[in-house]
Amino acid sequence: MPKSHFPEIRELDLFQGMKEDHFLILMRGSYVQNFPPQIELISEGDPSDFLHIVLSGSVDLFSGWRGRETSMATVTPISTFILAATIKNAPYLMSARTLEKSRIALVPSENVRDVFEMDPLFAQAIVMELARCYRSVIKSTKNLKLRTSLERLANYLLRQQIRADNAAEFDLLIEKRRLASFLGMTPENLSRAFKSLRAYGVIVDGTRVQISDRSDLERFAKPCPLIDDQSI
Amino acid sequence: MPKSHFPEIRELDLFQGMKEDHFLILMRGSYVQNFPPQIELISEGDPSDFLHIVLSGSVDLFSGWRGRETSMATVTPISTFILAATIKNAPYLMSARTLEKSRIALVPSENVRDVFEMDPLFAQAIVMELARCYRSVIKSTKNLKLRTSLERLANYLLRQQIRADNAAEFDLLIEKRRLASFLGMTPENLSRAFKSLRAYGVIVDGTRVQISDRSDLERFAKPCPLIDDQSI
DNA sequence: GAACACGCTTGATATTTATCAGGCCTCCTA
DNA sequence: TAGGAGGCCTGATAAATATCAAGCGTGTTC
Numbered sequence: 001m002p003k004s005h006f007p008e009i010r011e012l013d014l015f016q017g018m019k020e021d022h023f024l025i026l027m028r029g030s031y032v033q034n035f036p037p038q039i040e041l042i043s044e045g046d047p048s049d050f051l052h053i054v055l056s057g058s059v060d061l062f063s064g065w066r067g068r069e070t071s072m073a074t075v076t077p078i079s080t081f082i083l084a085a086t087i088k089n090a091p092y093l094m095s096a097r098t099l100e101k102s103r104i105a106l107v108p109s110e111n112v113r114d115v116f117e118m119d120p121l122f123a124q125a126i127v128m129e130l131a132r133c134y135r136s137v138i139k140s141t142k143n144l145k146l147r148t149s150l151e152r153l154a155n156y157l158l159r160q161q162i163r164a165d166n167a168a169e170f171d172l173l174i175e176k177r178r179l180a181s182f183l184g185m186t187p188e189n190l191s192r193a194f195k196s197l198r199a200y201g202v203i204v205d206g207t208r209v210q211i212s213d214r215s216d217l218e219r220f221a222k223p224c225p226l227i228d229d230q231s232i
Numbered sequence: 233m234p235k236s237h238f239p240e241i242r243e244l245d246l247f248q249g250m251k252e253d254h255f256l257i258l259m260r261g262s263y264v265q266n267f268p269p270q271i272e273l274i275s276e277g278d279p280s281d282f283l284h285i286v287l288s289g290s291v292d293l294f295s296g297w298r299g300r301e302t303s304m305a306t307v308t309p310i311s312t313f314i315l316a317a318t319i320k321n322a323p324y325l326m327s328a329r330t331l332e333k334s335r336i337a338l339v340p341s342e343n344v345r346d347v348f349e350m351d352p353l354f355a356q357a358i359v360m361e362l363a364r365c366y367r368s369v370i371k372s373t374k375n376l377k378l379r380t381s382l383e384r385l386a387n388y389l390l391r392q393q394i395r396a397d398n399a400a401e402f403d404l405l406i407e408k409r410r411l412a413s414f415l416g417m418t419p420e421n422l423s424r425a426f427k428s429l430r431a432y433g434v435i436v437d438g439t440r441v442q443i444s445d446r447s448d449l450e451r452f453a454k455p456c457p458l459i460d461d462q463s464i
Numbered sequence: 465g466a467a468c469a470c471g472c473t474t475g476a477t478a479t480t481t482a483t484c485a486g487g488c489c490t491c492c493t494a
Numbered sequence: 495t496a497g498g499a500g501g502c503c504t505g506a507t508a509a510a511t512a513t514c515a516a517g518c519g520t521g522t523t524c
Contacts, residue, residue, distance in 0.1 A: 063377075065374065072370070084367050093370045124349065127358050131316040132320070137369040139325065142304075145304075146296070149511075188512075192511095225277075226277055419501085
């Protein structure tokens with residue numbers, strides 16, 4: 001497939017530095033598809049046939065066990081998901097569903113493994129990406145084990161404020177029930193947690209969040225780079 | 233340093249396939265040191281000067297926040313730790329301390345990054361190792377978010393039984409207070425959890441665990457490969 | 465516009481988990 | 495051998511979190 005069909009994919013950090021003919025091998029048999037919201041793209045346990053790349057929209061990674069379900073992460077453009085399963089040729093550990101209308105590129109896992117073996121710069125880029133993902137999950141585990149649900153919410157809001165260029169007011173990017181699941185709590189508990197944070201200047205109306213005094217909230221949340229900083 | 237000083241290191245999966253002269257570059261400035269128990273080898277936040285390799289003994293990886301502390305993993309021979317921080321040249325996300333008398337090899341992080349860029353097979357091995365670590369942390373997060381502490385303990389015991397070649401009786405390899413922290417609970421709660429599992433044939437005496445009927449415990453624990461299987 | 469679905473909220477209650485305090489036992493040391 | 499420290503256990507209590515059951519509001523559909 002000619003790369004002009006989805007040129008944005010070439011911009012991915014993962015594909016920088018790799019030889020053009022290797023990139024073309026990678027793209028062989030790849031395709032882009034538009035999905036409506038709430039479509040399950042992959043199910044945990046399935047063999048990893050394709051590396052997925054979110055070009056637009058967003059995708060929820062989630063897992064289940066015995067009828068319970070939990071949201072693990074949200075993937076936004078432009079990033080890949082299930083890279084580790086692809087490389088290891090192992091079953092997916094998480095399921096994925098579109099949160100909104102999304103455009104997804106699908107690259108045959110076999111291509112990724114083939115090119116990974118022939119292109120050292122691609123292998124290096126994969127190392128960097130996997131190291132980033134690994135550290136991100138470690139931070140998330142620390143967040144879960146070291147903080148109460150109220151502290152997790154407070155720090156989540158502080159991180160979201162940074163994403164929103166430190167605006168005093170911003171919108172939640174995911175619905176509250178999913179946020180609750182992501183933070184490891186029930187929707188009811190999240191609702192009450194928002195109310196508790198009013199004591200630290202957090203005002204919530206629908207998806208709109210206003211942080212009247214960041215330093216006030218920080219005094220409670222005690223954010224810490226080794227948990228909250230996305231860039232290290 | 234001649235490799236004969238610690239030949240076992242050459243057997244690491246991570247170093248298979250790499251060129252001998254690259255291995256020698258890696259070992260330049262490396263050394264092995266014996267540590268008594270309870271020595272803090274690295275502290276979270278420190279710059280990643282050395283890749284650590286546990287040759288004998290065992291090492292606890294842990295993290296803290298606001299006076300709280302949690303055990304993240306135990307590293308046993310022969311494995312590396314803090315590979316991701318080394319590769320990214322980023323600060324450690326976890327601290328490490330010896331659990332017992334341990335022999336640790338220290339390889340300058342800079343060497344690792346240098347050789348990683350010149351030896352494609354080394355880069356590939358690092359990819360495999362990071363993918364394994366990433367998936368292992370994902371499983372651990374699923375375990376934490378989807379299961380109660382009692383379920384986590386039950387599944388932990390089932391996994392330990394497999395490690396002990398399915399013996400009906402085996403010893404806990406870490407002390408209970410650390411096991412509690414690893415499982416995300418308090419020592420008191422762990423003690424009560426062991427008592428609760430008596431209903432499913434688990435008998436504990438000191439470090440000795442007896443599982444009288446594995447299938448009985450499995451009916452409660454509902455182990456699942458996508459969380460509990462170490463090899464996928 | 466009425467009816468409905470759905471997500472969110474709230475209150476009451478139950479369960480899970482943590483904290484605190486005390487006691488037991490073992491191991492180490494003076 | 496007598497303390498003493500530390501890990502472990504137990505009971506009582508407190509805090510955190512989940513569950514259950516309404517109700518509210520908004521947006522959609524017919």
